[in-house]
Amino acid sequence: MSSFADQLLVLVMLINFAVLGSSRIALAIRAVAAQGVVLGLLPWLIHPFSWHLLAIMVGIILAKGLLIPWLLTGAVRKAEIRRETEPFVGYVTTLIIGALLTAFAFVFAEKLPLAPAHQGLLFVPASVATVLTGFLVLTTRRKAITQVIGYLVLENGIFIFGLLLTEAMPVMVEAGALLDLLVGIFVMGIIINHISREFSSIDTSRLTTLKE
């Protein structure tokens, strides 16, 4: 069973690369949605069944897999943009950096001891790698919407780690995670609309009037 979880985690990491490499925003959004669904499935594999668990799964799949992608697509449609043109760093380069970061994640994970229950699972490297990927997207992309996607990837990475604690951690913290996610995206969505209204584009590289 746990080996299957590992395969899913590998899949998650592959999706990271898909996000990194995709120039079409719609694709990136789908990729993140897929990642969300996969994460929603994961708890099933590592924890024994419980209604509580089921609730969490459903909640996650709904939020990460449907609601947020829907919000984002809406924002994209409003702002009429198809693809992330000329990012700060080229796609190939980002892919390479992504690979390096993933490697770094594995090295970092090596240094940390695991609880006996989770020996040999890829959770830690996967989550760290995903977090780093999120950072990478955030720092290399121009469009506000893509940066939101990057932020989502970051959140996913954190969530992966959260899975290790599902039973240890009280519900409300997960709720907190989701809440944060939702509210964050929600507010960002609003702001993106305003940005597009103010600047007739959501190219954040234009937002540089405030500086020394």
Next chain:
Amino acid sequence: MTDIVVHLLLIILMPPLLLGIIARTKAVFAGRTGAPYLQPYYDILRLLRKGSVFSGTTTWVFRAGPVVTLAAIATAALLIPLGNHPAPLAFTGDMILFAYLFGLARFFTMAAALDTGSSFEGMGAAREATFSCLAEPTLFFALVVLARLTGSLSLTNMLTRAAAGNWLGTGAAMLLLTGGLFIILLAENCRIPFDDPNTHLELTMVHEVMVLDHSGPAFGYILYGAALKLFVLGAFFIQVALPFKTGVSPVDWVVFIGTMILLAIVIGVVESIMARLKLIRIPQMLVAATILSAFAMLLMLR
């Protein structure tokens, strides 16, 4: 007691004589007969009997100038030992008062000069101010040396104890010191080569040009004050340069008077054989004097 009386008599009577001797010496060098030795006395007495002319621009400062100057120099004269005899007034640190009294005299002379509002007298005051504050350190180096030499903080001891023995002990230092002091002596008393007491090219003068406007008794005081200053500083100098002492009081008085006259003659000779320095050279000479006495001090401290 007698010593004090003699001291007072000397500082009252002798100073103009020095001027007379200097003038006579110069006359001899110039091949003239020259005025009698006592000429300065006649001049002063005549001036005291004359009326005065005061410029309309002047205030009380102008009148106070000569008075305060003379008083200050006279006070200094009471602090200086003559020959081998203690000064009438002697106490720890009197050499500082001695030095500063001349400062006071200078201050009021210059004030009186500036009070006239004449550009020439201003010029003279400016030069006097500059040269005197360059001369000041030399005197104090000398005082330091003497203090260290005699282990005392009073002019009387410093000068009376500065016996010929010192020359054997620390000849080099004394030599440098004498050189320095002699330059200061000439500079402070406005003698050639620093200044010319009896030229009448105002542009070239220092002391004389400051007193251009004084007349009558005031000018008499100035003349006498100048003579007294020469006398006092001369006494200071010879007791460092020629500390001959026998210990027998009358003899020492004679020796002192003799050496003073000798000094006057020397000054006369110098004035006759030297030309006046260019004005811009004077500061350099004064700094040189300072350096000489500074070296003397270093030799002492070594």
Next chain:
Amino acid sequence: MLYSLIMLPLAGALIAWLIPGDRLRPLLLPLFGVLHTALTVDALLLTPPPSPNDWIHLDALGKVVLLGISVLFLVCAVYAVGYLGYRRERSNRVLCAGLLICLSAMSLVCAAHHLGLLWVAIETTTVSMAPLIYFNRNARSIEATWKYMLICSVGIALALMGLFFLAYSTIVAGQEPTLLLEPLISSARKLSPDWLKAAFIFLLVGFGTKMGLAPLHTWKPDAYGEAPGLVGALLAGGLVNCAFIGIARIYQICTASGNAGFFLDTLLIMGLISMGFAAVFMVNQSDFKRMLAYSSVEHVGILAVALGLGKGALFGALFHVINNGLTKGVLFLSSGNIHRSYNSKNTSQVKGVLRRLPWSGGLFLAGFFAITGSPPFSPFLSEFSIVSSAFIQGRNVSGGLFLLFLAVIFIGMASTVLPLVSGEEPAETVRTPYRDRLLTVGPPLATMLLVLMLGLWLPEPLRRLLMDAAALLELRP
């Protein structure tokens, strides 16, 4: 009791949202401000028996910060009535509601003893502030809001990661998995050190972003510069302190874990870096609101340094939390007035404030003296006790750097503030309706007097409270 502290403002927010009239709504703020302060004082006076395993209870640390926040909010609330009087063109529904929500979240931060709950509360403050920064609805404010939102969200996400690590460290150590503070502290020695370190780093970066430690402070000048004065005051005097509590809680756990060296050094270095950054950016800063932002960066740096020094500096740190909050309040509110009156916040246009607005100008000047640690204002006491404890501990290099940065900062601030307040007012400045009135000058004036009072006379209860709080942070050998 405690719950009312949190619920009451929420109710207020609801009412504010429902009230239709823009004129009436602002009056809710002082009303709830007073109620909240009353409740706070009450909570401070009669202490419920400490219940360690409770998710919500108020310990000395929480009390200190809560006190500061409540007073500051009251001041801003009264000010808001006067301020919104000048901003009739905007609907203030969002502003009022947001302020009250933020207040409730801040109270929760002070009371929360479950780190998850603490984190949620801090997150709420972040989110609730976003629309307030956006109050002016122009290109600059939206840019500021966007940066604030994204950077802070990233930070907060990292903090969550840190919390997960912390929780996991209990699991790895085979402890009862929990995020309650007291159990964590008592079992700190047993936690897996590696995970603890990782947790500390993520939490420091996370809450540090919120607090504005350099180089995580990048959102601060923009947000502070564009937000209205009273929002800036709450950001600098309220939210910063919430983040401080977050870090202080982690500090409690980490220092209890035995080998505290790494954690202390990290804080010390981060703090010094922040002060250095602030110093660099304050020199010839032409926008006085941005200058205040950098000053806030400086002061969180001071707090971090104080935590890093420990021992005697802890008292100073906690006292400084209050002093900095209040003084920043004065500065932001008076600078808001100046901004209103000149319709510019650039020193090239703003001159001779003392002649045009004697009260606001004087307050701004006094605030400047206070914030730069000049006696007899209270920040002097806290800053001096911090730096002196540095020297007393023989940390001369840290102390020297501390003073050096203070010196540069003073030069920078002085050369911005003094030309601002002194001299003749330029002829060509625009005339605006703003005048100094009781409602816009009274609150900062009262705060300034409070700061002065604390600088001359530290009331015994407050002093004991600070001592207790410092004892909570003390390094346990």
Next chain:
Amino acid sequence: MTAGNLIIAAILMTALSGIPALFLRNRTLGQNLATAILVLGSLIGLAGAITTLGSGRTEIYGIAWSLPFGPCEIGVDPLGAIFLLVVFAISGCCAVYATGYWPAADNPATVHRITFFFGLLTAAMALLVTARNGVLFLMAWEVMALSCYFLLSTEDEKADVREAATLYLITTHLGTLSLFAMFSLLQGAAGSFLFPPAGSLNAATPLATGIFVTALLGFGLKAGLMPLHIWLPSAHANAPSHISAFMSGVLIKMGIYGLVRSLSLFHNIPLWWGITVLVIGIISGVAGVAFAIGQHDLKRLLAYHSIENIGIIAMGIGVALIGQAVGNTILILLGMAGALLHVLNHATFKALLFLAAGAVIHATGTREIDLMGGLARRMPYTAAFFLVGAVAICGLPPLNGFVSEFLIYVGLFSGILGEGGTAVAFLALSAPALALIGGLAVACFIKVYGVAFLGVPRAEEAAHGHEAVRVMLAPMALLATICMGIGIFPRMMAGPLAGAVHSWQPAVGMTGPALTAAAPLGWITIMGLVQICLAGGVAAHFIGRLKAEPVSAGVTWGCGYLRPTPRMQYTASSFAELLVKTFAGILHPHVTSPAMKEPLPGPARFASHVPETMLEHVFMPVLRLANDRLAQLRRLQHGQLHLYILYTFVTLVVLLIWAY
């Protein structure tokens, strides 16, 4: 009513003196009321200081405060009392003067500001001198600095006033920061913020060295020791004159007080401390007066003389420290007594000079001495008082300036007689240096006095000068009297000074007679009287002659030129030219001199101006350089959001790598 209570009462009264005026509609009444309260407070304070000096007792009071810096005490001892004397005396005089110089009727906008902060300033200084706890000291220190800032920036509509005020504020705050370090270190050494008893700390420790250096830095900045004097000239020049008088007379002395007080805590003082202070003193003295000669702004010139006199005071302190190092009590006694007496003397004659200068500026409306001239005719009293001050500050007998320099000189010379290589060398070198300072001071003040007061008016302003009103003259008269009193009867200061030195260094078991034995103050009286008698005699004779013989008035002898004009008089620039040229090495004067090429040159003018060289050629360039370097760093705040996030990212990674 003990001395301490008197002092405390005085502090409270002066501190509150300005408050009632704030609530009075009638500004003139307010000003007079404030002045009355202040003067009354000052008198009470003087009474307290004098009782302390008389009894020589030290009184310590604990005061209850809630600040977390240990117990707090205030105390009055002879050492402090000397400074209290200065504070209250000068404060009273300046306050009275202000009613004539800064009347409420003419300055409705600023009068309250001045009276309020002036009272606060006085109180802060008095508190500073009595503080026995480091933190209380710092508070008083900063209140003093700030209220002085507000006084200084009274006329902040003028650009150069603003600049001066800003410079002052920044430098004084830097000093305060250095004092933060100093008192922290002191706490580390003494174990409490209370000042330890005098001579209780060992100076031969690195900690003590730290304290010494920080103290020298912090207090030196306030005292205006070269090269930390940069703020002083512009501040003194741009403040209202009675404020300048108070700053120059008292404010900078607080720096001296701090230095003296902090040094008094140590025993076993290393020689290099003394030599450092001595050398700094010499530098300040010579450079200060050299700069002064180059000025022709009356108040800037006086300001540079403050630097000079602070240098002389520092020399005295240096002598005392050397005395401690080599174990020569005479040196300690003479050096410290000289320094303390010079504190008192400089306060009196410098205040006198600034007040007189204020009267002149009030009358002529300019600070440029080349536009004055002939004022002695129009304002005879002011001229006379200025002359007294000038003679005193030049250290000429028989006024008070001479007495304190005399003590220092005797100290130097008795040090020279003693053994101990290095020490003797430095002492021997400093005697001529002091002489040089004296000579230059004479040159400078004859310049000021001659150009400003003597001769004939050089410009319209001077021609219409008018004598100052009585309330302005009275304080000057008082100060002049003090100058002469101390100058002729210095013996009355012997007891207090010895007591102060004793409380500075209890090891020196000295009392009144010992000081008079070490330095014959009695003789100074005698010599003074001799001088006066001689002068009187000559004067009497002179007057007699003038009566007896005809006296006629004429024009000044122009060497044949019969129509001299005022513009022919020697100007300040030309008077100073020779000296400025001599010291051009350190002064870097800006000279504009005519270039004579053609045989018959047209009109040309010579002018020289000496800037604040230290500031222009050392500090500003450094600051500018630093600023340019920092400008590079400021690019980090470029507004690129994604890079901001990168910062976060990098911080995280760096910390992780550092941790593992």
